[in-house]
């Protein structure tokens with residue numbers, strides 16, 4: 108009988124705190140479509156200020172934040188966006204930029220550190236006066252931190268270089284900043300500096316910051332005006348959303364300071380994995396709250412069988428591939444939970460090997 112649950116599937120699994128629930132219950136609200144919700148307006152102004160941008164709009168999810176941002180930048184038919192081949196927008200958002208927005212994705216290989224080679228980005232750009240059979244590039248997207256590259260941080264200097272390239276070619280730059288606060292905490296660089304070169308950013312409050320719901324798009328006033336209208340078109344115009352923004356506001360005030368400790372716990376986890384001979388992990392690449400580890404082929408253990416075995420210990424993790432597992436640390440995971448998860452992994456592997464059921 109499982110008596111303890113350690114949920115390492117994602118930093119999206121956090122539960123709202125009592126402070127968030129109290130804020131939700133007492134939030135000053137109004138109809139955000141008709142006259143504007145006062146709590147939402149205050150929250151949007153605060154996020155815009157922190158991110159160093161003119162304006163902001165609250166959206167229900169990071170997926171919608173990215174979708175709206177790409178579609179506003181690429182509002183002309185035949186537009187193309189350059190993005191990483193392992194980016195969240197390209198892999199995990201149902202191809203929404205194409206299926207809903209008619210925007211063509213042009214992928215450039217993500218490097219292990221989450222960047223894309225600048226020269227490859229430039230080589231992928233297709234200009235309006237180019238060949239009749241080409242789409243026209245209008246946007247470049249980066250992702251900071253980069254989830255599928257292990258939560259790696261993108262530096263302000265690299266972002267500035269991509270921004271300079273975008274401007275050189277008359278393009279815009281969007282950052283999927285779902286975990287931009289993790290990057291800020293890990294690099295010791297303020298978020299506004301990390302996104303200085305970007306025309307738009309989608310920031311998740313519902314990940315490591317622990318809000319129950321929500322993301323925020325930031326950009327120029329004109330951009331956010333278009334984004335707000337497109338949010339309504341997509342069905343994201345919400346009524347008394349001060350209830351959600353109040354919780355997100357608490358998350359922003361209370362939890363940014365906890366991110367560094369999430370990163371510390373992730374490193375403890377990675378170092379502990381190094382002691383398990385059936386696994387291999389590049390602990391040096393753990394920069395924030397994500398740890399990806401591989402199961403040695405010789406062990407004949409699949410990521411699915413390991414995650415299933417871990418469930419019996421109350422430990423939840425997510426297969427990243429047939430032989431790799433992703434673990435995400437968040438502020439509701441204690442250091443004791445980290446050690447319990449490591450012990451559970453060791454025991455789960457022994458049980459699998461003892462039974463002999465592997466692939």
Ligand SMILES: Cc1ncc(COP(=O)(O)O)c(C=O)c1O
Pocket residue numbers: 119167168169170171195196250252253254283285286311313322
């Ligand atoms: C890097 C990244 N961008 C965007 C998203 C989408 O956010 P949401 O799950 O709120 O749609 C996620 C995952 O949650 C993510 O990891």
Ligand SMILES: C[C@@H](O)[C@H](N)C(=O)O
Pocket residue numbers: 116117118119195199254
């Ligand atoms: C799975 C993915 O969509 C989600 N963004 C996560 O990182 O958990």
